[in-house]
Amino acid sequence: MADAFDVVVIGAGPAGYVCAIRAAQLGLNTACVESGSYEGGLGGTCLNWGCIPAKALLESGALAQNLKTHGEEMGVRPIEVEYDMGAAVDRSRFISDRLTKGIGFLFKKNGIEHLEGIARITGAGKVEVTPVEGDPYTVEAKNIVIATGAVMKSFPGFEIDGEKVIGSREALALRAPPERMVIVGAGYVGVEFADVFNAFGVDVTLVEALDSVVPLADAEIGKTLARSYKKRGMTIRTGTKVKSVDRESSPMILTVETDKGEEQIETDVVLMAVGRSPVTAGLGLEELGVELNGPWVKINEWCETSVPGVCAIGDVAGEPMLAHKGSHEGIVAAERIAGVAHHPMRYDNIPSVGYCHPEIATIGLTEEEAVAAGHEVKVGKYPLTAHGRALTAGHPEGFIKIVADAKYGEVLGVHMIGYNVSELIGEAGMARALESTVEEIAAHAHAHPSMAEAVMEAALAAMDRAIHM
Amino acid sequence: MATKVVMAQLSPTMEEGRLLEWKVQEGDRVEPSDILAEIETDKANMDIEALKGGVVRKIVVEAGATVPVGAIIGIIGEPDEDISALLAEAEASMSGTPPVEDAEAADEAPADEAPTEEPATPAAPEVAVEPAEAPVVPVVETDHSHVAESSVTGRIRVSPVARRMADQAGIDLGLIEGTGPGGRIVKDDVEQAIATGSAEPGTAAVPSPSVAASGVSSVAAASGPARLEAKDVELSMMRKAIASRLTQSIGPVPHFFLTSEIDMGRALDMRKEMNQRIAPEKVGVNDLLVKATAEALARHPDINASWAGDRIRHHASADIGIAVAVEDGLITPVLHEADRKGLLQIARETADLVARARERKLMPEEYQGATFSVSNLGMFDIDQFTAIINPPEAGILAVGSTIEKPVVVDGEVAVRRRMRVTMSCDHRVIDGASGARFLRTFRAMLENPLEMML
Numbered sequence: 028m029a030d031a032f033d034v035v036v037i038g039a040g041p042a043g044y045v046c047a048i049r050a051a052q053l054g055l056n057t058a059c060v061e062s063g064s065y066e067g068g069l070g071g072t073c074l075n076w077g078c079i080p081a082k083a084l085l086e087s088g089a090l091a092q093n094l095k096t097h098g099e100e101m102g103v104r105p106i107e108v109e110y111d112m113g114a115a116v117d118r119s120r121f122i123s124d125r126l127t128k129g130i131g132f133l134f135k136k137n138g139i140e141h142l143e144g145i146a147r148i149t150g151a152g153k154v155e156v157t158p159v160e161g162d163p164y165t166v167e168a169k170n171i172v173i174a175t176g177a178v179m180k181s182f183p184g185f186e187i188d189g190e191k192v193i194g195s196r197e198a199l200a201l202r203a204p205p206e207r208m209v210i211v212g213a214g215y216v217g218v219e220f221a222d223v224f225n226a227f228g229v230d231v232t233l234v235e236a237l238d239s240v241v242p243l244a245d246a247e248i249g250k251t252l253a254r255s256y257k258k259r260g261m262t263i264r265t266g267t268k269v270k271s272v273d274r275e276s277s278p279m280i281l282t283v284e285t286d287k288g289e290e291q292i293e294t295d296v297v298l299m300a301v302g303r304s305p306v307t308a309g310l311g312l313e314e315l316g317v318e319l320n321g322p323w324v325k326i327n328e329w330c331e332t333s334v335p336g337v338c339a340i341g342d343v344a345g346e347p348m349l350a351h352k353g354s355h356e357g358i359v360a361a362e363r364i365a366g367v368a369h370h371p372m373r374y375d376n377i378p379s380v381g382y383c384h385p386e387i388a389t390i391g392l393t394e395e396e397a398v399a400a401g402h403e404v405k406v407g408k409y410p411l412t413a414h415g416r417a418l419t420a421g422h423p424e425g426f427i428k429i430v431a432d433a434k435y436g437e438v439l440g441v442h443m444i445g446y447n448v449s450e451l452i453g454e455a456g457m458a459r460a461l462e463s464t465v466e467e468i469a470a471h472a473h474a475h476p477s478m479a480e481a482v483m484e485a486a487l488a489a490m491d492r493a494i495h496m
Numbered sequence: 497m498a499t500k501v502v503m504a505q506l507s508p509t510m511e512e513g514r515l516l517e518w519k520v521q522e523g524d525r526v527e528p529s530d531i532l533a534e535i536e537t538d539k540a541n542m543d544i545e546a547l548k549g550g551v552v553r554k555i556v557v558e559a560g561a562t563v564p565v566g567a568i569i570g571i572i573g574e575p576d577e578d579i580s581a582l583l584a585e586a587e588a589s590m591s592g593t594p595p596v597e598d599a600e601a602a603d604e605a606p607a608d609e610a611p612t613e614e615p616a617t618p619a620a621p622e623v624a625v626e627p628a629e630a631p632v633v634p635v636v637e638t639d640h641s642h643v644a645e646s647s648v649t650g651r652i653r654v655s656p657v658a659r660r661m662a663d664q665a666g667i668d669l670g671l672i673e674g675t676g677p678g679g680r681i682v683k684d685d686v687e688q689a690i691a692t693g694s695a696e697p698g699t700a701a702v703p704s705p706s707v708a709a710s711g712v713s714s715v716a717a718a719s720g721p722a723r724l725e726a727k728d729v730e731l732s733m734m735r736k737a738i739a740s741r742l743t744q745s746i747g748p749v750p751h752f753f754l755t756s757e758i759d760m761g762r763a764l765d766m767r768k769e770m771n772q773r774i775a776p777e778k779v780g781v782n783d784l785l786v787k788a789t790a791e792a793l794a795r796h797p798d799i800n801a802s803w804a805g806d807r808i809r810h811h812a813s814a815d816i817g818i819a820v821a822v823e824d825g826l827i828t829p830v831l832h833e834a835d836r837k838g839l840l841q842i843a844r845e846t847a848d849l850v851a852r853a854r855e856r857k858l859m860p861e862e863y864q865g866a867t868f869s870v871s872n873l874g875m876f877d878i879d880q881f882t883a884i885i886n887p888p889e890a891g892i893l894a895v896g897s898t899i900e901k902p903v904v905v906d907g908e909v910a911v912r913r914r915m916r917v918t919m920s921c922d923h924r925v926i927d928g929a930s931g932a933r934f935l936r937t938f939r940a941m942l943e944n945p946l947e948m949m950l
Contacts, residue, residue, distance in 0.1 A: 369677075
């Protein structure tokens, strides 16, 4: 006998669990399949081995860094910082556990059935669940939502062994930091780990094949971050490709290549931060005829796949592979299934945030992209070097940059690096969602002294009216 | 947990159902999908199946009784389970008193009596609330009307970027329909208005419904096979304006009517010859009409479409509803995928559908989901009439009698067999010109019947 559901969500990460809750709220009889795999469990990579534990460690690192560099001048003495990475990891696990248990509670509260096991779609409206112990069984689903996420990937020759060559999963549980670490990849994941391990006294080398750190962000942001990291003693190797690693020698030898030729770097650990691969294998997608878009499941703006009754959301459904994008897709998909959706996904307005220090937050078009899209552009940039709140925090570095349309003042993009800018991107996103112009941002009295004032100043700068500049 | 067996809504129009016969008795063990009872709806006799397994603990509604949709008619559970709460709810549902909500409302009521120390316990305990048997009806969203409220309140909801854009382009915001949340005018709306010139000062936003059909060539003989394709068509500004204004005038489906007189001589001759050849089988006049309708729809996918609120939905096949008079009313069996069927197949299937419609033996899918309908009162000697559209279809053809009458042919008066058809059109989907083009194809099919056979 088969249980029958209106919606079966496969995967309980930030896309899947949000989708399940929204579907249940809308009166749909909902189940969520979660296997508790290597990176997963309720809450998925985000809560278990991603965003949340990473942020916990970053806070530990920031505290250490602040005490080391600012303690004395801020009047907190004596500063004799002692590192206990094990305690920091314990704290991150505690927070992660607490949040994942919270998902279990939310499932119960909303009457969502949690089916533990690995799912496979065996036909239209049929999901087979294979539990860890026991026989596979099949449930019926009027609608299936694929939210299987993604797993960290590596390069040939750099396969993750969990000890010498590690991925983010292992890095988040590294209780005894090595002396030296090479981090391959300077995207947001790479620069965040560089921040943490540098703060905990590790000699960090950051290797990036492209010619800038955070290469996908505004070019000035990468320059500012690289400058800050170098000041903290990190080695930044951009324009550098990794060729091979000798795991047997002690210390390990990493061979890299630049346009000047090959070089060798000694290290104790190599951390691969070169991206993530969507999980589509074993789901039965091919048999079902679900179209792919590269490695991802192809969806439309309502998160529907090429097969009626099958949606896909989150990392498995395409870039940007960010938790909040997945959660939002989860809501759109659930509302679409229930027939009440009226806001499709707007992929041009998804914020990206790096929680390194200084923090990075961006949304919308960069200046180059806006010009390429045919806009006449006016940029308003406000540096944080003389900004009151940044100075009091001891972090007067970075800037806020607003890319505006010269003709209408529309906010096309906002690019920020600096103290706590992750909390400012919400205002930028709302401004864009509401089609605000720089005029509306400037016309609102922002609280003083706050970092948000800097957004107002940048908006004023876009009209050549900045006060504190 | 014990579950309710409820009178399910088996058709969109069903409000109550009569319990014809129980197929199980109290104490019987049932598995999911087992048939529990037969009920009579407004359209057909249907079976109710068990959704969960268990033992039939209680038959609440006896055979012969009529109860509203959603009423509890039985209870399935485990043999030793306490079902008193469900029984209480079943009783309440019969007497028309909602059980739980009232109790809770009483809790919150600021009663005049002295406040009690503890809140009263709701009469029905939690077990009574499992909604397992009820078909899921999604929450209906609140009004997301896309009609700008400008003329009513004087305030126009518009985004800052859209306002500046309109200012600089010299566009009147009052003439733009907003597509943002709550009808807010957003950038896209203004860009589109600039592109189409629909909101320039002095331009009427709504075009006249009577669009001249000049320059439209005959489409009946369009070369190549016509293929229908399911798709949603985004609404243009003009389409939104037509939809909202005309619905205000005649709502919610704003009808207009097109009439055409068709020379049926060749079609009737062809039918006669055909029937001699296939005897004892027969092709009826109505089958010719259905075939011509399907072929014309295949060539005009914009007619084989539905108004879907924020878009127009084109359907993947021409599913023709055929209005059939039955005792006490009317039912419209659907000949699905008529565009892919030959005349003889249409004739056979229609005969079967009509016969079973009269016996009220149709399955729901056999009277639901038409994309266009044909209503023929020719046999009642009706010259011409108008039919009411059955939403979400966008049109219906009303067919009158074929009459011998004098017409002028090549300058001479001749006697011809003529039939008048009137097409009712949903103006949100179909315009005068597009409806006329469809009707012209339909007419050409019947006047040159070989065309629809090719």
